[in-house]
Amino acid sequence: MKVIVADDSRVMRQIVIRTLRQAGYDWWEIEEAEDGADALAKIRATAPDFVLSDWNMPNMTGIDLLRALRAEGNETPFAFVTSEGSPQMREQADEAGALFLIAKPFTADIFRETIDPFIG
Amino acid sequence: MTATVDWAPVLDADPLLQITQDLFATMIDDEPGYVSHWEGERPELEDARHTWVDVADEQIVRVVIGTGRETGEAITRALLRMAPGEEVTDEDFVDAVGEVANVVCGNVKSLVTHPGTLTIPVVADAPPPLGDGERLVDACLSWRGAPLTVSLWVLP
Numbered sequence: 474m475k476v477i478v479a480d481d482s483r484v485m486r487q488i489v490i491r492t493l494r495q496a497g498y499d500w501w502e503i504e505e506a507e508d509g510a511d512a513l514a515k516i517r518a519t520a521p522d523f524v525l526s527d528w529n530m531p532n533m534t535g536i537d538l539l540r541a542l543r544a545e546g547n548e549t550p551f552a553f554v555t556s557e558g559s560p561q562m563r564e565q566a567d568e569a570g571a572l573f574l575i576a577k578p579f580t581a582d583i584f585r586e587t588i589d590p591f592i593g
Numbered sequence: 594m595t596a597t598v599d600w601a602p603v604l605d606a607d608p609l610l611q612i613t614q615d616l617f618a619t620m621i622d623d624e625p626g627y628v629s630h631w632e633g634e635r636p637e638l639e640d641a642r643h644t645w646v647d648v649a650d651e652q653i654v655r656v657v658i659g660t661g662r663e664t665g666e667a668i669t670r671a672l673l674r675m676a677p678g679e680e681v682t683d684e685d686f687v688d689a690v691g692e693v694a695n696v697v698c699g700n701v702k703s704l705v706t707h708p709g710t711l712t713i714p715v716v717a718d719a720p721p722p723l724g725d726g727e728r729l730v731d732a733c734l735s736w737r738g739a740p741l742t743v744s745l746w747v748l749p
Contacts, residue, residue, distance in 0.1 A: 481713070482695075484672055484688040488620060491674070529695075529711045556699025559706055576703070577696045578619040 474592075475519060476501045479512035479535065480527040480554070485577075489525065489554055495581035496588070509533025513541055516549060523592050528555035528562070539569045550592065554579065598652075600729060600747075602704040609732045609743045612700040616693065617736060621671045628741075631733040636740045639663065644690045644716045646698035650709030652747055656698035657721060658690065659742035665690045667739070687716045701745060725749055 478493075480486045486505050493501065504519065506512035510532040516524060526535040533541070539551050551571050555562070558576025566574045572591045575583060602608060610630060618625035640662040648654040660668070666681040669689035675681070691714030699711060715721065726748040734741045 482688050482692050484669075484685065485692050487673060529713075531713060556696045557703050557711065558699075559703040561706065561708075562703075577699065578616045580619050 474501050474523065475521040476503045476523045476525065477506055477512055477515055477519075477521045478503055478525050479506040479509065479530065479538070481508050481530040482527075483507075485527065492579065492581050492584050493525075496584040498584075498588070509535055509538035512538055516542065516547065521549060524549055524551045525554055526551065528553055528557060536565060536569055539566075539571060543570050552588075552591070598705050598707050600705055603701055603730060603745060608704060609697070609701070609730055609745065610734060612697050613734055613741070613743060615700075616696050620696075621668060628734055628736050631735045631740055635733045638740060638742070642686075642690065642716060642718065643720045644694040644714055645721045646691075646694045646714045647712040647748075648698065648702050648707050648709040649712055650707065652749065653726075654698075654701070654705075654707055654709065655721065655723070655726070655746040655748055656694055656701055657742075657744045657746065658694045658697065659720075659740075659744075660690065661739065662686075664736065664739040664741065667737075668693060687714075690714075691716055697743060723748065 478486055478489050490503055506515050508530040528535040535553055553566050553571055553574040556577045563574050573587050575587055614628045617628045638659050638661045641659055642662055642665050643659050645655050645657040665686055669681045669686050672689045694714050723746055726746040728744060728746050730745040732743045
């Protein structure tokens, strides 16, 4: 299973990947992207099975990345890990086609409980 | 203050303490119990570093985190699971303490349902320009005995 983790913070990418491993997804083949534009290029090039993205990033935000994918007919399963978890953000994410939104801070348990129903 | 933003959920130090406790318990310490209100006289930050993230809109909301450099390095090592005493690069320091401010600010934004957008974190040796801003909350916390300040400003 190929997964792209997009976040402009290298530290946060490491934490997200570490938490995914702790949550039991240690068999995932994870590629990192440093912003939305980088993620878009890598998604087009490698056709991952799942994308886990930050929201606020330079060059292209996570929500713009998701909208760009859907606009070109790309239905890759997509979810957010972001520091904002307001109902408005969750609604925006849902309307754009995201599977779910995990708010920072998070734990391995939260990852497992949230991800498992969608990406078994 | 804007009429569209309800500041009540953050108008004392406890929400900022709660957010900081959650952040440190889950992503830095891996267990709760290391962040509390600072007891006694507020200390000076040694070799201070200031990190801030804004929620940009008609009015700017600014969350400012203050730590000593040594404390910031300890936070960085914990976030990156580095060995005690391992050298922390400036790049990792800025990234790590910036993410702490980013998470705190994002959680504040969620509490007050502010319509603005979070900015990229800034880390500096000096406090940010705050001009005629109004300080809504100013908390001095303790993380493993080291001071950590968290303040919330509204700028015109």
